[in-house]
Amino acid sequence: xxxxxxxxxxxxxxxxxxxxxxxxxxxxxxxxxxxxxxxxxxxxxxxxxxxxxxxxxxxxxxxxxxxxxxxxxxxxxxxxxxxxxxxxxxxxxxxxxxxxxxxxxxxxxxxxxxxxxxxxxxxxxxxxxxxxxxxxxxxxxxxxxxxxxxxxxxxxxxxxxxxxxxxxxxxxxxxxxxxxxxxxxxxxxxxxxxxxxxxxxxxxxxxxxxxxxxxxxxxxxxxxxxxxxxxxxxxxxxxxxxxxxxxxxxxxxxxxxxxxxxxxxxxxxxxxxxxxxxxxxxxxxxxxxxxxxxxxxxxxxxxxxxxxxxxxxxxxxxxxxxxxxxxxxxxxxxxxxxxxxxxxxxxxxxxxxxxxxxxxxxxxxxxxxxxxxxxxxxxxxxxxxxxxxxxxxxxxxxxxxxxxxxxxxxxxxxxxxxxxxxxxxxxxxxxxxxx
Numbered sequence: 547x548x549x550x551x552x553x554x555x556x557x558x559x560x561x562x563x564x565x566x567x568x569x570x571x572x573x574x575x576x577x578x579x580x581x582x583x584x585x586x587x588x589x590x591x592x593x594x595x596x597x598x599x600x601x602x603x604x605x606x607x608x609x610x611x612x613x614x615x616x617x618x619x620x621x622x623x624x625x626x627x628x629x630x631x632x633x634x635x636x637x638x639x640x641x642x643x644x645x646x647x648x649x650x651x652x653x654x655x656x657x658x659x660x661x662x663x664x665x666x667x668x669x670x671x672x673x674x675x676x677x678x679x680x681x682x683x684x685x686x687x688x689x690x691x692x693x694x695x696x697x698x699x700x701x702x703x704x705x706x707x708x709x710x711x712x713x714x715x716x717x718x719x720x721x722x723x724x725x726x727x728x729x730x731x732x733x734x735x736x737x738x739x740x741x742x743x744x745x746x747x748x749x750x751x752x753x754x755x756x757x758x759x760x761x762x763x764x765x766x767x768x769x770x771x772x773x774x775x776x777x778x779x780x781x782x783x784x785x786x787x788x789x790x791x792x793x794x795x796x797x798x799x800x801x802x803x804x805x806x807x808x809x810x811x812x813x814x815x816x817x818x819x820x821x822x823x824x825x826x827x828x829x830x831x832x833x834x835x836x837x838x839x840x841x842x843x844x845x846x847x848x849x850x851x852x853x854x855x856x857x858x859x860x861x862x863x864x865x866x867x868x869x870x871x872x873x874x875x876x877x878x879x880x881x882x883x884x885x886x887x888x889x890x891x892x893x894x895x896x897x898x899x900x901x902x903x904x905x906x907x908x909x910x911x912x913x914x915x916x917x918x919x920x921x922x923x924x925x926x927x928x929x930x931x932x933x934x935x936x937x938x939x940x941x942x943x944x945x946x947x948x949x950x951x952x953x954x955x956x957x958x959x960x961x962x963x964x965x966x967x968x969x970x971x972x973x974x975x976x977x978x979x980x981x
Contacts, residue, residue, distance in 0.1 A: 556685050560671045560692055567696060568667035568705050571961055574656035577707030578910075579606075583617050585658060588624035588631045604827050608819040610808040618820040621804045622750025623710050630658040663705055663712075670716045671696065677723035678929055680730065681880045687929040695925035698953035699860050703911040703960035710750055715918045717747045718757045722764060725790075726880070729765050729782070734789055741790040745797030752801065752815060756894045758794065762786070764887045771879035836903035844900030848913045851906075856892070859912035861956065862924035863892075865949040869927050872942050873934045881930065888923030895919045911960045924953075 576582050583598070583606060590597040598607035598615035607615040634657030637643070643653050651659075671692050678688035695701055704711040724740030727733065744761055747754035765786070769779050802812050809819055817836065825831050832838040848856055856863055870885050877885070899905045899915045907914035931938065931946040938946075 556689055557672060557675060560675055560689060561668050563693070564667040564671035564696060565664050567702075568664040569660065571702070571706040572660050572663060573706065574651040574659055576651075576655055576659055578709055580619070581623070581708050584619055584623045585627050585631060585655070587617050587619070587621075588628045589635075591624065591628060592632060593635075604823065608816065608823045610819070611810045616808045616816075618816040620750050620752065620801065620816075622746065623713060625749065626713055627658055627662055630661045633661075634658050659708055663708055666712045666716055667696065667705055670701075670712065670719065673716065673719045673723050674925070677719060677726070680723065680726055681884065682878055683929045683933060687932045690932055691925055691929035694862065694928035694950065694953075695921060698862055698928070698950060698957055699921040699924050700912050700917045700957065700960070701921050702957040704914075704917070706961055707911070709910070709914060711914060711918045714747055714750055714754055714757075715921055717743045717750070718754070718761075718918070718922060721747070721757065721761045722884075725761055725765060726768070728786075729768060734785075737786065737789045738793060741793040742797075744790075745793050748794070748797045749801055749804075753895075753898055756898060757891065760887050760891045760894065762790075763890065764883050767883035767886055768879050771882050834901075837901040838903060839901050839905055841900045844902065844905035845896055847905060848896050848916045854906045854913045856913065856916060856920045859956065860917070860920045860924050861949050861953045862927050863920050865927035865931065865946050866924055868942060868945060868949075869930045869934070869938060873930065873938050876934050876937045877930070881926075884926060885923075888919075888926065891919040892916065892923050911963065 576585060586595070586599075587597045589595055596615065597617055600615065603615055606617070608618050610616045631654065634654040637657055638647070638653035646653060674692045674695055675688050678691045679685075683691065696705075701712060701715060720743035721740045724736045724743065726740075728737035728740065740761070744754075744758040747757055765782070766779070769782065774782075805815065806812050809816070821836055825835065847854055852858070866885065866888070874882070895916045902915075905913070905915070907917075911917075912920075927946070928950060931943065935943055
């Protein structure tokens with residue numbers, strides 16, 4: 547237990563800070579054409595409107611069962627925005643907004659962006675704080691870690707521009723937090739909550755199955771660093787499998803059911819139909835499309851390309867490397883395990899998207915396919931720096947303070963760049979992208 551002055555509730559203060567931050571940075575715009583299409587999909591769930599309007603094709607949409615047009619995304623973010631979409635639609639029809647109708651952004655969009663982003667920001671702050679406390683950090687160290695995630699990583703940019711990133715970040719953090727709590731307490735409820743969070747991620751992007759796998763590796767590494775016996779590891783594994791696997795199978799089944807509803811198949815993904823439609827309209831596309839990028843290009847790009855380097859867009863990842871090298875021997879088993887899996891997650895996503903046709907995430911702040919993993923590996927550096935300040939020495943402390951300041955400036959600057967991305971156009975007979 548950590549003592550704190552009476553009358554101060556760090557969780558409440560963090561919630562207020564997270565809510566205020568999310569409120570202040572909103573513009574009312576959804577932030578990208580992708581998110582606009584996902585909101586329209588959510589709207590189609592409860593209204594007579596289609597998921598994709600006929601005039602949007604062929605720039606957007608793929609044909610599914612019965613020749614109907616569908617989007618080429620998972621169901622995760624549309625489900626997230628669905629409650630706000632329902633309420634926002636009725637709010638928009640209120641007489642008070644009669645003179646505003648027809649303007650952009652719409653009242654519905656404004657309501658969805660503000661409520662959803664504030665909710666994500668507050669929940670992320672709470673889960674991150676809980677997880678850092680479980681890892682053994684003090685209240686002040688945990689608070690600093692939460693603020694580092696919210697203000698000093700690309701999480702800030704995606705709080706303003708509502709792509710899937712922050713939702714995936716929240717679910718992954720929740721998975722790590724509650725599954726680790728189960729490891730420490732044995733509470734099956736915690737394991738089920740963590741597994742459900744990882745499962746929900748599967749509905750957002752199937753590639754987030756990597757988060758699920760890394761979550762299991764995290765638990766195994768904790769046991770390994772603690773020197774647990776084989777019998778204890780096996781017992782934990784059996785308990786984990788009995789509780790987590792049914793949850794994962796259930797969510798994977800939901801994803802397959804959604805694909806079957808749209809495309810009439812249990813085995814393919816929307817990427818398959820995305821590729822078929824694009825080849826239909828552009829026969830010159832490579833046979834491997836959309837996985838035609840040379841691996842070395844997509845692998846080195848997120849590391850060293852000036853326009854997408856994770857070290858430029860999330861400098862705190864450099865601090866994680868520095869403190870890990872300088873202070874490894876001082877870390878406890880859980881912190882060591884998290885640092886290792888954090889870098890494994892970054893490496894995994896870089897490799898996973900290395901061959902993708904737009905490995906960079908196209909017009910976005912940083913490499914949006916890798917950014918969430920980088921955030922998760924980066925923010926832990928700040929509580930580590932504070933906890934082991936004496937052991938790390940004055941030089942590392944000075945470097946750390948400089949990198950935190952640099953990260954804060956970069957992320958604040960990101961709010962000034964309007965990347966209204968992924969507007970699909972056709973030039974010279976080929977599909978392309980522009981602002």
